[in-house]
Amino acid sequence: EKNKTYPGSKWTDQSFLKVHSRNAEFVRSKTVDLRNGSTVTEFILVGFEQSSSSTQALLFVLFLALYSLAMAMNGLIIFITWTDPRLNSPMYFFLGHLSFLDVCFITTTIPQMLIHLVVKNHIVSFVSCLTQMYLVFCVGVAECILLAFMAYDRYVAICHPLSYAQIMSRQVCVKLVSTAWLFGLINGIFLEYMSFRNPFCRDNHIENFFCEAPIVIALSCGDPQFSLRMIFADAIVVLLSPMVLIVISYARILASILGRASSSGRGKTFSTCASHLTVVIFFYTSAMFSYMNPRSTHGPDKDKPFSLLYTIITPMCNPIIYSFRNKEMKGAMVRALGRTSLA
Incomplete structure (x- = not known):
C-alpha cells in the first residue's frame, strides 16, 4: 500500500514523499540563506575609530x-592662473586645472573624515559610498x-620652442583638458559598475576613512576576484599609459638639455621640470600601491598611509612645489595678495 503506483503515473507514494522532502529542505535552506544574507544598505567607516580620544583630537587638528x-593654496593658484594676464600660457592653464582637480579630490574625502573624527556615528549610506567612489575614480x-x-607640454616647450605657440594653441589646450575630464567621467562609470556589480550581504565595516574600491569590493557577495582583476587591468591602462608618455617626454627633454652648452639654461630647465616630476612621483606611487598591488599584501596599517598620501598630502604639496620653484608663480602670488590687502 505504501509503495502503490498510481494509474497512468510512474510515481509511487514512497518516491513522491522523498521528492517532496527534498523540495521542502531546499526551500528551508534558501529561506535561511536569504535571512542571513540581508542586503547591505549602509557602511561603517572604521577609519581612526580605534584610536584614543586624544589621538583623534590631534588628528582632527592636523588634518x-x-x-x-x-x-x-590651490584656490590661490586657480585664482591667479585664471586672472593674471602674465600667466597666460599653456603651462599655467594646465596648472590651474590641476589645482581645480586637487580641490575636488580633497573635498570628496577629507571633510567626511574630519566629521567622523568628531562624532561617534561613522555610518554612510550605500548611495553616499557609491557617489564618493565615483568622484574619486573620476577625478583621479x-x-x-x-x-x-603637462609632461607633453613641457616637452614641446623645451624641444620645439619655435613651434610651441602653434602646437599648444588655446584650442588644443582646451581639447586636452576636456579629454582628461571626459575620460575620467566615462572610466568612472566602468569602475563604479565593477565595484558594485555584486550584491553586498557580508560585513559592512570598511577599514579606511573613505570608501576605497578594493576594500569595498572585498565585502561583496560571491567571488570578488573578477572585479578586482578588471580594476587591476584598468589601473594598468590608466596609470601606466600616461606614465609611458611622461617617461618618453622627459627622456627627450633630458636628451635636449644635455645637448645644450649653457649651464644656466640647463639649470632653469631642470628647475621647471623638477616640479612636475615631483608631483608625478607622489601621485603615481600612492595610486599604484592602492590599485595595482595584490590585496593579500594590504591591511589597514598599510592602506591608510598611502590613502592619506594621495588624498590630502599630494593635493597640498602640488601648489607648494609649483609655487616655490617658479619665480613667475611667486610674483603672481605676491601681486594677488597685494591686491587683496589693498582691497
Missing part, C-alpha cells in the same frame, strides 16, 4: 590644518591623464 592649507583618472598632458 584640518592640512585641508585648510591645501584649499587656500582625470588627474592621471592631465599630468601626462
Whole structure:
C-alpha cells in the first residue's frame, strides 16, 4: 500500500514523499540563506575609530590644518592662473586645472573624515559610498591623464620652442583638458559598475576613512576576484599609459638639455621640470600601491598611509612645489595678495 503506483503515473507514494522532502529542505535552506544574507544598505567607516580620544583630537587638528592649507593654496593658484594676464600660457592653464582637480579630490574625502573624527556615528549610506567612489575614480583618472598632458607640454616647450605657440594653441589646450575630464567621467562609470556589480550581504565595516574600491569590493557577495582583476587591468591602462608618455617626454627633454652648452639654461630647465616630476612621483606611487598591488599584501596599517598620501598630502604639496620653484608663480602670488590687502 505504501509503495502503490498510481494509474497512468510512474510515481509511487514512497518516491513522491522523498521528492517532496527534498523540495521542502531546499526551500528551508534558501529561506535561511536569504535571512542571513540581508542586503547591505549602509557602511561603517572604521577609519581612526580605534584610536584614543586624544589621538583623534590631534588628528582632527592636523588634518584640518592640512585641508585648510591645501584649499587656500590651490584656490590661490586657480585664482591667479585664471586672472593674471602674465600667466597666460599653456603651462599655467594646465596648472590651474590641476589645482581645480586637487580641490575636488580633497573635498570628496577629507571633510567626511574630519566629521567622523568628531562624532561617534561613522555610518554612510550605500548611495553616499557609491557617489564618493565615483568622484574619486573620476577625478583621479582625470588627474592621471592631465599630468601626462603637462609632461607633453613641457616637452614641446623645451624641444620645439619655435613651434610651441602653434602646437599648444588655446584650442588644443582646451581639447586636452576636456579629454582628461571626459575620460575620467566615462572610466568612472566602468569602475563604479565593477565595484558594485555584486550584491553586498557580508560585513559592512570598511577599514579606511573613505570608501576605497578594493576594500569595498572585498565585502561583496560571491567571488570578488573578477572585479578586482578588471580594476587591476584598468589601473594598468590608466596609470601606466600616461606614465609611458611622461617617461618618453622627459627622456627627450633630458636628451635636449644635455645637448645644450649653457649651464644656466640647463639649470632653469631642470628647475621647471623638477616640479612636475615631483608631483608625478607622489601621485603615481600612492595610486599604484592602492590599485595595482595584490590585496593579500594590504591591511589597514598599510592602506591608510598611502590613502592619506594621495588624498590630502599630494593635493597640498602640488601648489607648494609649483609655487616655490617658479619665480613667475611667486610674483603672481605676491601681486594677488597685494591686491587683496589693498582691497
